[in-house]
Amino acid sequence: MRIAEDYVQLRFAFQQYADQQSFHITMDQLAQALFCTPRNAKLIITKMEQARWIEFRSGRGRGNTSELTFLHPVTTALLDEAKERVLQGDVQSAFAWLQAHETLAIVRPLFLEWLMTYFGYSTQQVGQDRVIETLRLPIYRPIVSLEPANALYAFDTHLVHQIYSRLVQYNHLQQTFTKDIAHHWEVNEGATCWTFYLTKGITFHHGQELTAQDVYASLTRLQDPSVVHHWLVQDIDYIQVIHPYQIQIILRRPNALFLFYLSHSAASISPASELSTHPQHTLPIGSGPYQVVSHHTGKCTLTLFPSYFGYRGHIDQIEIIIVPENEAEACFGTSPGVLTVVTGEFPIPADLEMPLTQTVTGVSTLTFNLRKDTILQDHRFREVLVQGIDRLHMVRELGSTYLRPASGLHIQAESLAEQAPYHIMTEDIVAQLQQTSYAGEALHLYTFARHATHAYWLQQQYQTFGIVIQVHIVTWAETIQPDTMEQADLILFEAMVSDNPISLLEHVQSHRNFIRHSLPARTVDQLDQLTQHMLASSAQEAIMQWSVAVNQLLQESCTSAFLVVRTASTIYHPSLRGVHVNPKGWVDFATLWFQDT
Numbered sequence: 001m002r003i004a005e006d007y008v009q010l011r012f013a014f015q016q017y018a019d020q021q022s023f024h025i026t027m028d029q030l031a032q033a034l035f036c037t038p039r040n041a042k043l044i045i046t047k048m049e050q051a052r053w054i055e056f057r058s059g060r061g062r063g064n065t066s067e068l069t070f071l072h073p074v075t076t077a078l079l080d081e082a083k084e085r086v087l088q089g090d091v092q093s094a095f096a097w098l099q100a101h102e103t104l105a106i107v108r109p110l111f112l113e114w115l116m117t118y119f120g121y122s123t124q125q126v127g128q129d130r131v132i133e134t135l136r137l138p139i140y141r142p143i144v145s146l147e148p149a150n151a152l153y154a155f156d157t158h159l160v161h162q163i164y165s166r167l168v169q170y171n172h173l174q175q176t177f178t179k180d181i182a183h184h185w186e187v188n189e190g191a192t193c194w195t196f197y198l199t200k201g202i203t204f205h206h207g208q209e210l211t212a213q214d215v216y217a218s219l220t221r222l223q224d225p226s227v228v229h230h231w232l233v234q235d236i237d238y239i240q241v242i243h244p245y246q247i248q249i250i251l252r253r254p255n256a257l258f259l260f261y262l263s264h265s266a267a268s269i270s271p272a273s274e275l276s277t278h279p280q281h282t283l284p285i286g287s288g289p290y291q292v293v294s295h296h297t298g299k300c301t302l303t304l305f306p307s308y309f310g311y312r313g314h315i316d317q318i319e320i321i322i323v324p325e326n327e328a329e330a331c332f333g334t335s336p337g338v339l340t341v342v343t344g345e346f347p348i349p350a351d352l353e354m355p356l357t358q359t360v361t362g363v364s365t366l367t368f369n370l371r372k373d374t375i376l377q378d379h380r381f382r383e384v385l386v387q388g389i390d391r392l393h394m395v396r397e398l399g400s401t402y403l404r405p406a407s408g409l410h411i412q413a414e415s416l417a418e419q420a421p422y423h424i425m426t427e428d429i430v431a432q433l434q435q436t437s438y439a440g441e442a443l444h445l446y447t448f449a450r451h452a453t454h455a456y457w458l459q460q461q462y463q464t465f466g467i468v469i470q471v472h473i474v475t476w477a478e479t480i481q482p483d484t485m486e487q488a489d490l491i492l493f494e495a496m497v498s499d500n501p502i503s504l505l506e507h508v509q510s511h512r513n514f515i516r517h518s519l520p521a522r523t524v525d526q527l528d529q530l531t532q533h534m535l536a537s538s539a540q541e542a543i544m545q546w547s548v549a550v551n552q553l554l555q556e557s558c559t560s561a562f563l564v565v566r567t568a569s570t571i572y573h574p575s576l577r578g579v580h581v582n583p584k585g586w587v588d589f590a591t592l593w594f595q596d597t
Contacts, residue, residue: 004081006034006044007053011074012104019073022055024065053077078107083114089299091115091331092324112330119321120573121337121594133594134317135337135576140328140345141450143300143320144477146284146292148218148268149227152480152512154361154496157265158586159320162302164268164286165310167196167215168259172500172583177259180310181210181269181287191254191536198245202309204271205291206281212247217272219249228480229266231510256538260502289313289590298322302589313590314578325449332571337594339572341585343450344401348569357570359585362494363406364454366445366561367518369489375443376489381436382558388429388465389458395564398454406562408551409495409504409515429465442468446484447492448476455492485517494566498583501543505531508550519559526553 013033017023031041048054053072059065078101085094098108124132143159145151151160167182182196202210222233237250251258261267274285283292289310290302302318323331329346334354342348348356368376368385375381391405447455452473459469469490478484485491491514497503507515508527516524527550534546554560568585578591 003044003047003051003053004077004084007048007072007077008074008081008101008104009034011070011077012101014068014070015104017070019070022067022069025068026059026065030068075105075107075110078105079110079114082107082111086115086118086321089296089321091298091321091327093298095324095327115331116333117335119331119333119338119340120335121576132316133314134319135315135339135589135592135594136319136321138323138328138331138340139320140323140325140343142297142322142476143295144480146295146300148266148270149221149224149229151265152228153476154584155586158582158584159300159302160265160268160286161288162290162589163284163288163292164265164270165202165210165288166264166267166269167262170260170263170500170502172498175499177263181215185259187258191256191258191538192251194249194251194258195242196247196249198247199309200245202287203307204287205285205305206271208271208273210269210271210287211244212241213244214269214272215247216241217275218269219267221270221275222266228512229264229510230512231506232261232264232266234509253532254536257501257505257535257543260500260505264502264506290318311590314593315589318589334573336575337573339570339576339579339587339592341587342401342569342571343566343585344399344453345450348400348571352571354571354573355579357579357581358567359570359581359583360403360565361568361583361585362496362566363409364402364451364563364566365406365409365493365495365515366458366563367491367493367514368559368561369486369491369518370520370523370559371486371518372489374489375436375438375441378437379558380432381438384429384433384436384438384465384467385462386558386561387432388467389461389561389563391564394454394457394461398457398564401567401569403565403567406565408555408562409497409507410547410551426464433465433467438467440466440468442470443489444470444472444487445490445492446472446474446479446488448479449473451492451494458492480512482512485514491518495562496584500583501547504547504550515554515560523553523557523559 010033027038027041030045031038034041034044045056049056055069055071057067078098082094082098085097098111119136119138122134126132139155141155144153144156146156146159146163148160148164151157165181167180168177169180171178181198181202183199184197186195187193198212204210216239219233219239222229224230235251235253235255237252240248242248268286271285273280283295289305289308289312291305292300293303294301299322300320304313304316325345332340332346368382370376395402395404445455455471459471462469474484493514495507495515507513508531510516530546530549534542570581570585570587572579575595576592577595578593579587580591581587
């Protein structure tokens with residue numbers, strides 16, 4: 001509200017006067033305080049009078065002063081403006097607003113008290129018979145992309161699954177595939193010809209029926225080499241629309257795991273019209289259980305799609321509010337219906353009385369860019385980088401989301417006691433370093449804010465051996481840009497892993513993945529040979545053997561350092577039911593419902 005900004009500006013300029021205390025002032029003084037012309041100052045004063053924030057008596061005659069009285073408490077003005085910014089979906093601006101005016105009034109405690117009750121469950125009566133249920137979720141990371149072909153980060157892909165549908169779904173609990181928009185599918189003996197039969201009458205959020213032509217357009221979109229998830233369709237030879245509810249996909253080589261590819265978030269189906277060069281809508285259009293009704297930098301609002309063909313959810317509206325990571329702890333509350341996923345943004349209270357589910361989500365990984373002619377080409381130096389990290393010390397120092405040392409790009413269930421020893425001797429590492437060609441040059445490590453503490457910890461650890469690391473904190477969106485990936489010597493990120501082989505496949509097949517992007521051509525060729533052999537077989541044993549071989553190749557070549565296993569904690573109020581946490585640590589919105597206690 002501009003009136004609040006102007007009012008606070010006046011109160012700052014004349015803070016020596018208390019509320020209800022009249023004082024004399026000239027229009028020139030008002031204009032100077034408001035940084036505007038006398039004419040505009042008169043307009044601003046009129047608005048404040050109409051709002052009953054001030055009382056103003058204009059001086060009569062040239063040279064006579066006017067009389068001004070502040071009626072509106074400045075604390076109220078500051079607090080109401082901060083609340084309004086949150087309601088508009090700009091939590092970061094609300095905190096900045098209060099911080100900028102701390103010399104005028106300390107309002108932050110009152111704001112935090114209100115904010116903690118803002119998140120969670122609320123209802124709104126509409127008419128006599130309808131109640132709209134809303135769930136507001138604090139999220140401590142930005143939404144980078146909701147376009148399926150380019151959505152990469154865990155929360156983005158989670159939202160894609162809520163908004164869009166795919167040909168098939170993968171049930172990670174039962175480890176089987178279930179129908180989504182395809183009610184039946186067939187595959188030939190060689191696993192090169194896949195035919196899908198679509199359910200009739202499925203509609204997109206804008207009312208258009210979903211047909212095989214939309215499937216064709218969506219998969220063709222993925223064939224553009226510039227999109228993040230091009231790897232999913234790189235083996236497709238051609239796609240044929242048999243009729244509006246039947247589509248056939250022909251592969252260049254056998255792929256018995258092709259259903260995993262088609263269950264990926266990037267294989268979500270969009271309307272063909274929205275994939276053209278001139279889409280009709282600016283918001284994502286899918287056919288999933290929730291539809292996006294508004295989206296800007298700080299807030300994304302989803303509502304139930306009443307014509308959804310599958311299981312209809314219970315919560316009418318989901319408001320996703322982006323909270324700055326440095327304010328995450330301040331925004332954590334215990335209101336009814338509150339749901340939050342913590343991935344290290346703040347320590348979880350020891351006396352927490354709400355249900356908590358801890359999920360293993362991935363492996364903290366440091367990649368080495370071997371496509372640049374640097375010291376990283378020295379295998380002995382890379383061994384020092386891998387072996388010079390005291391992973392047990394890292395687990396103990398960096399917080400509860402660091403579960404245990406990692407032994408590769410897979411999750412093992414063994415305890416810390418069963419792990420190989422990770423404690424290091426500094427003098428041994430220094431001796432190894434002296435056997436390399438390292439001459440003190442700086443290595444540039446890139447990561448985003450969530451991993452900043454981890455990055456600076458690594459910087460200090462390597463400094464003890466005389467290895468210089470310069471840390472660059474960039475935005476989530478900048479991290480995945482090809483230019484950033486090429487500039488970086490090292491990239492620190494969390495490699496998402498699960499029992500679904502598609503997670504490991506993505507790390508070794510996607511050219512936009514940090515791991516594959518950093519590998520030399522010979523290692524890429526070796527990985528591709530291993531993968532092609534595995535994809536030709538549907539045997540579970542072949543998948544397990546492939547996983548072991550991939551991890552062994554990556555470790556023996558020292559192309560990345562696999563550091564620690566990471567977790568996410570999903571915390572929710574007991575009144576929120578139907579909380580089913582997926583392997584990414586997030587909760588499917590369609591299963592949630594509120595039990596009034």
